[in-house]
Amino acid sequence: MIKVMRHHRSHSHGTASIDFYACQSGLRHWNGPYKVFSSLFILVLCLGLDHPWISVFVILTIGTVNLFGNRISFLNYFELLKMPFAFLLLGSAAVAIGISKQMVGQVFFSLGGWNFYVTKEGMLQSMELFLKSMAAVSSLYLLALSTPASELVSVLRSIHMPKVLAELMNMVYRFIFILFEVQREMRIAAASRLGDVDFKTSCCTFGQIGGNLLILALKKANTYYDAMVSRGYEGELLFWEEEKPIEFWQYLLLAGYFAVLVLARFCLLSES
Amino acid sequence: MTKPQKKLWVASILFAAFFGIAPRVGAMHIMEGYLPLGFCVAWGMISLPFLIKGFFSIQKKLQENRKNITMLAMSGAFIFVISSLKIPSVTGSCSHMTGTGLGAILFGPCAVSILGIIVLVFQAVLLAHGGLTSLGANTFSMAIAGPFLSYGIFWVCKKCRIKRRAGVFLAAALGDLFTYCVTSFQLALAYPSEHGGIFASVAKFLAVFAPTQIPLAIVEGCLTIVIMITLENYAQPELKNVGYSKEP
Numbered sequence: 275m276i277k278v279m280r281h282h283r284s285h286s287h288g289t290a291s292i293d294f295y296a297c298q299s300g301l302r303h304w305n306g307p308y309k310v311f312s313s314l315f316i317l318v319l320c321l322g323l324d325h326p327w328i329s330v331f332v333i334l335t336i337g338t339v340n341l342f343g344n345r346i347s348f349l350n351y352f353e354l355l356k357m358p359f360a361f362l363l364l365g366s367a368a369v370a371i372g373i374s375k376q377m378v379g380q381v382f383f384s385l386g387g388w389n390f391y392v393t394k395e396g397m398l399q400s401m402e403l404f405l406k407s408m409a410a411v412s413s414l415y416l417l418a419l420s421t422p423a424s425e426l427v428s429v430l431r432s433i434h435m436p437k438v439l440a441e442l443m444n445m446v447y448r449f450i451f452i453l454f455e456v457q458r459e460m461r462i463a464a465a466s467r468l469g470d471v472d473f474k475t476s477c478c479t480f481g482q483i484g485g486n487l488l489i490l491a492l493k494k495a496n497t498y499y500d501a502m503v504s505r506g507y508e509g510e511l512l513f514w515e516e517e518k519p520i521e522f523w524q525y526l527l528l529a530g531y532f533a534v535l536v537l538a539r540f541c542l543l544s545e546s
Numbered sequence: 547m548t549k550p551q552k553k554l555w556v557a558s559i560l561f562a563a564f565f566g567i568a569p570r571v572g573a574m575h576i577m578e579g580y581l582p583l584g585f586c587v588a589w590g591m592i593s594l595p596f597l598i599k600g601f602f603s604i605q606k607k608l609q610e611n612r613k614n615i616t617m618l619a620m621s622g623a624f625i626f627v628i629s630s631l632k633i634p635s636v637t638g639s640c641s642h643m644t645g646t647g648l649g650a651i652l653f654g655p656c657a658v659s660i661l662g663i664i665v666l667v668f669q670a671v672l673l674a675h676g677g678l679t680s681l682g683a684n685t686f687s688m689a690i691a692g693p694f695l696s697y698g699i700f701w702v703c704k705k706c707r708i709k710r711r712a713g714v715f716l717a718a719a720l721g722d723l724f725t726y727c728v729t730s731f732q733l734a735l736a737y738p739s740e741h742g743g744i745f746a747s748v749a750k751f752l753a754v755f756a757p758t759q760i761p762l763a764i765v766e767g768c769l770t771i772v773i774m775i776t777l778e779n780y781a782q783p784e785l786k787n788v789g790y791s792k793e794p
Contacts, residue, residue, distance in 0.1 A: 292671070292672050292673070292674065293672055314678065317578070317579070317678065317679060318583070318679070320579060321579060321582065321583045321586075321679060322583060324582075354674060357673075357674045357675075358577045358578070358674060361574075361575070361576075361577050361580075362577060362580075364754050364755060365577070365580060365733065365751075365754075367754060368733070368737075368747075368750045368751045368753075368754040369737050371750065372739055372740060372741060372742075372746075372750075373739070373742065373746055373749065373750055393740070395740070396740065399737075403580070403737075406579050407577050407578065407579040407580050408579075409579065410577075410578040410579020410580075410677065410679065411577065411578050411579060411674065411677070413578075414578045414670065414671075414674065414677055414678060415674070417671065417678075418670075418671045418672070418674065421671075423668060423671055423672060426671060436601065438601075438604065438605060438608065438615075439601070439660070439664070441615065442604075442615070442618060442619050442622065442660075442661075442664060443664055443667070443668075445615070445616065445619030445620075445622075445623075446619050446622040446623050446626065446661075446664055446665070446668065447668065449619055449620055449622075449623035450623045450626050450627060450668065450672075452623075453620075453623050453624060453626075453627045454627060457627060457631065470634075473634055476634035477634050477765070477768060477769060477772065478772055479634075480631070480633060480634055480769055480772070481768075481769050481770075481771070481772020481773045481775070481776060482772065482773075482776050484628055484631075484648075484769065484772070484773040484776070485772070485773045485774075485775070485776025485777045485780070485781070486776065486780075487624065487627065487628070488624055488652075488773070488777060488781070488784070489777070489780060489781045489784055491620040491621075491623065491624050492617060492620060492781070492784045492787065492788070493784075494620065495616040495617045495619070495620040496613070496616070496617075498616050499613050499615070499616040502616075509612065
């Protein structure tokens with residue numbers, strides 16, 4: 275069992291791991307719509323209030339909630355925060371660095387008459403953007419690490435998302451794990467037959483696994499439909515859901531957090 | 547080396563040492579919080595008509611045969627899995643396919659728009675690729691613009707009787723490149739350059755992401771060919787079932 279869990283945790287891109295953390299989270303038994311609404315609310319506040327100090331505050335406070343509330347270790351949380359880094363780094367660099375034919379800002383590189391420069395405003399903007407994005411990612415993790423995807427779908431269903439879409443989402447979510455398992459077995463089989471011996475062979479292996487995966491997926495789709503119909507499926511999957519009432523202090527907590535953020539923004543505004 | 551260059555160099559070494567030198571090169575998902583609120587809403591609105599069209603096409607498919615629901619769900623799960631697998635790479639970096647071209651060729655662009663948004667939601671909450679506020683922008687670039695172009699190219703190649711494999715390669719590679727161009731445009735629109743405006747900014751974003759995205763598009767084209775060859779050899783009835791026609 276431990277071996278399986280370790281495998282899930284170290285899954286190549288954390289597919290199972292974020293879901294794994296969500297299932298063992300300390301906030302697992304909090305009301306689903308409350309968790310979804312409050313994470314989205316904080317996310318929108320980060321973007322709306324748009325101030326670097328607010329972003330730092332959100333990164334720290336939500337980070338603390340993720341570490342202690344969602345019970346994820348510091349190292350694992352750091353690993354998760356690293357994920358968006360490649361994009362943020364390149365994106366922020368593109369915002370910070372300007373290209374122009376004229377000599378503006380501090381030019382550090384010239385190529386064929388074009389000057390690559392940085393200005394103080396550009397650097398500041400990219401820093402602010404970086405912080406804002408990290409704060410938003412923290413809020414996304416607040417949602418992802420506390421709410422398993424199946425609960426998210428049931429929340430979407432309760433706000434009257436079309437039934438067909440909820441149905442599709444429920445099935446896609448379950449099929450993802452089945453296909454990952456099938457793919458993992460194929461990979462082991464291919465690797466043990468020198469499928470990764472060089473670049474060309476590994477490209478062929480990848481393609482063949484992809485093709486075979488689709489064939490198996492479609493075969494399984496038929497079998498699953500028959501299995502569902504034989505168990506009384508009539509176009510709607512119904513799941514048993516735990517009742518999770520919202521406590522009064524949870525409302526207060528969210529209102530307090532909102533008040534602190536908005537007050538901080540006003541203080542920062544009057545200061546500047 | 548001038549002083550700022552030196553600073554930049556030292557900063558990059560420190561960064562690389564701190565965060566590891568092989569960054570995760572995803573398909574170009576715009577990260578959570580990267581776009582201002584107005585742009586998030588606007589891109590969502592632009593995507594909406596395509597999603598409604600996709601929704602009706604899926605509903606029609608289900609009315610034809612109720613059994614298609616598991617087939618569609620499996621297709622969605624397949625797109626998710628294929629786009630999160632690490633593809634072979636010479637440099638050892640970690641990159642993924644977008645899967646948009648393959649999806650469009652196999653399932654048609656309308657169905658892919660709905661499957662695409664579902665996959666993007668799961669990618670955001672299960673993999674932290676992309677985000678919920680940037681969902682509209684990502685849906686437009688990856689689930690609408692890319693697949694529609696891929697499908698268009700595939701269709702034109704078929705009409706012009708260009709070799710099937712060349713058609714598949716062009717559809718997948720150009721669909722991927724187009725996704726990357728649209729994303730760069732979306733980023734540039736939100737963050738125009740102070741000197742030179744939006745177009746200078748588009749050039750900047752294209753240039754910054756080009757070293758990772760152009761090789762990725764070529765590899766994606768090749769991998770899609772191998773997948774299609776495997777499918778055509780072994781799975782003719784299944785291909786016909788998902789709506790992919792054999793006739794050139």
